[in-house]
Amino acid sequence: MSNPRSAKTKKRTRIQQKNEIKILNGALDIFSQHGFRGSTVDQIAEISGMSKPNLLYYFNSKEAIIRILIDQLLDKWLDPLRKIDPDGEPLSEIQSYMRRKLEMSRDFPRESRLFANEILQGAPRVHDELKDLKKLVDEKAAVITSWIKAGKLAKCDPYHLIFSIWATTQHYADFDVQVKAVLGPKQSGPGRFEDAARFLDQLYVNGLKPQK
Amino acid sequence: MSNPRSAKTKKRTRIQQKNEIKILNGALDIFSQHGFRGSTVDQIAEISGMSKPNLLYYFNSKEAIIRILIDQLLDKWLDPLRKIDPDGEPLSEIQSYMRRKLEMSRDFPRESRLFANEILQGAPRVHDELKDLKKLVDEKAAVITSWIKAGKLAKCDPYHLIFSIWATTQHYADFDVQVKAVLGPKQSGPGRFEDAARFLDQLYVNGLKPQK
DNA sequence: TGTAATATTTACCAGACGGTAAAAAATTTC
DNA sequence: GAAATTTTTTACCGTCTGGTAAATATTACA
Numbered sequence: 488m489s490n491p492r493s494a495k496t497k498k499r500t501r502i503q504q505k506n507e508i509k510i511l512n513g514a515l516d517i518f519s520q521h522g523f524r525g526s527t528v529d530q531i532a533e534i535s536g537m538s539k540p541n542l543l544y545y546f547n548s549k550e551a552i553i554r555i556l557i558d559q560l561l562d563k564w565l566d567p568l569r570k571i572d573p574d575g576e577p578l579s580e581i582q583s584y585m586r587r588k589l590e591m592s593r594d595f596p597r598e599s600r601l602f603a604n605e606i607l608q609g610a611p612r613v614h615d616e617l618k619d620l621k622k623l624v625d626e627k628a629a630v631i632t633s634w635i636k637a638g639k640l641a642k643c644d645p646y647h648l649i650f651s652i653w654a655t656t657q658h659y660a661d662f663d664v665q666v667k668a669v670l671g672p673k674q675s676g677p678g679r680f681e682d683a684a685r686f687l688d689q690l691y692v693n694g695l696k697p698q699k
Numbered sequence: 700m701s702n703p704r705s706a707k708t709k710k711r712t713r714i715q716q717k718n719e720i721k722i723l724n725g726a727l728d729i730f731s732q733h734g735f736r737g738s739t740v741d742q743i744a745e746i747s748g749m750s751k752p753n754l755l756y757y758f759n760s761k762e763a764i765i766r767i768l769i770d771q772l773l774d775k776w777l778d779p780l781r782k783i784d785p786d787g788e789p790l791s792e793i794q795s796y797m798r799r800k801l802e803m804s805r806d807f808p809r810e811s812r813l814f815a816n817e818i819l820q821g822a823p824r825v826h827d828e829l830k831d832l833k834k835l836v837d838e839k840a841a842v843i844t845s846w847i848k849a850g851k852l853a854k855c856d857p858y859h860l861i862f863s864i865w866a867t868t869q870h871y872a873d874f875d876v877q878v879k880a881v882l883g884p885k886q887s888g889p890g891r892f893e894d895a896a897r898f899l900d901q902l903y904v905n906g907l908k909p910q911k
Numbered sequence: 912t913g914t915a916a917t918a919t920t921t922a923c924c925a926g927a928c929g930g931t932a933a934a935a936a937a938t939t940t941c
Numbered sequence: 942g943a944a945a946t947t948t949t950t951t952a953c954c955g956t957c958t959g960g961t962a963a964a965t966a967t968t969a970c971a
Contacts, residue, residue: 522734522819524734524736525734578907581907603873604819606876607734607812607815607816608737609732610877614880617877617880620877620881624881640907640908641901641910644897644898646882646886647894647898648898648902648907650878650881650895651867651902653874654866654869654874655866657866658862661818664821664822665822666862668826668832670858671833682856683862686859686860686863689855690855692906693905693906694903694904694906695853695860696852696853697850697851697852698853
């Protein structure tokens with residue numbers, strides 16, 4: 488086997504480690520911007536500072552690269568949801584979850600966009616993983632339902648609640664261009680995430696009905 | 700001029716009208732599923748029931764097709780926002796807006812995904828139109844602010860309110876695969892839009908704090 | 912330091928893709 | 942029903958793209 492990654496040998500050279508990281512980082516840049524088919528191996532090679540054949544010496548194919556990115560991504564992506572604590576205080580657990588997801592959009596926008604691209608195009612590469620996702624959501628939905636039954640949360644559909652948190656938070660990464668265009672240069676600083684968090688806190692706790 | 704669309708002549712043949720519609724419809728299918736670069740003219744030709752050269756007889760290029768789709772789309776897309784009535788009852792205006800957007804996700808998911816693809820990939824084709832969008836949003840944000848000042852709505856950032864409505868409603872079109880995977884076959888029927896509407900009504904009016 | 916293993920470059924290829932030219936077929940017009 | 946026009950097909954072309962083979966350069970290690 489000529490390819491270092493496909494070899495069974497566990498030990499990686501310094502150069503291998505360095506270059507694999509450079510490639511995956513560059514690939515995340517490119518894939519998240521243009522989608523899988525819109526990206527070329529040449530682009531990834533260039534942004535990673537190496538030639539195409541050199542890149543393909545580390546990864547067998549374009550497909551192999553995105554698979555690894557997606558694997559890494561999904562794990563990280565579900566972490567905030569896993570952290571919801573059934574024994575915590577319901578409203579603040581929801582708020583914390585929302586905040587963690589918002590922070591992910593702020594700190595890992597490329598990952599968010601990569602995921603969005605995948606799902607948008609029919610999730611050809613994540614069909615299996617969606618089953619794990621369902622399992623986890625079912626679990627957390629049950630927790631939320633128990634909170635509602637205990638009168639700690641308003642009566643609502645837990646699944647759509649989770650969807651709405653995903654949607655509102657990921658929006659700031661996935662639709663960043665639009666958000667910035669609408670907010671204008673003044674309000675488009677990093678502070679927009681704080682503004683978003685404040686708004687979403689308000690929304691999820693009290694809604695929009697004026698408080699007396 | 701060989702291309703019927705580029706000709707100045709206003710009158711279109713029956714065949715032209717029929718085929719242009721077939722092509723735009725097929726292109727919407729393909730583009731919304733694979734994105735611009737992920738789609739091929741051959742795919743569009745096949746789904747439209749004609750050969751590639753025949754298709755290119757009606758539209759000069761792949762680019763020309765998506766431009767027309769996007770133009771048609773943006774108009775339709777902003778319509779619900781335009782319909783927000785400054786003289787209406789604030790809370791119900793917000794709710795109506797949300798419902799109209801949700802209906803658009805239900806009835807025009809391909810358009811939603813096409814738009815999402817565009818924005819996600821940096822909006823290379825809609826930069827100009829985003830300026831009109833900003834103008835319209837500024838206008839409606841001012842309306843919302845006036846509602847808040849009149850005590851008819853809870854104090855909140857109008858821009859992020861609008862973002863949240865976009866996000867939560869478009870989510871059901873753009874992330875349809877994920878939504879269906881999570882809800883499972885039982886709850887994935889058309890009724891999921893009603894469930895979503897009910898949840899969002901609750902969220903936007905009262906939030907999640909348990910009512911006493 | 913010499914040698915084996917690793918890393919990089921050069922030169923290339925087969926297929927896919929967007930698009931064109933020109934002839935053939937179908938339709939409309941008179 | 943013949944001529945003019947529109948539509949469709951056939952046969953291409955140049956470019957881009959993912960990927961490979963083999964030679965060369967570099968590094969690790971005894």
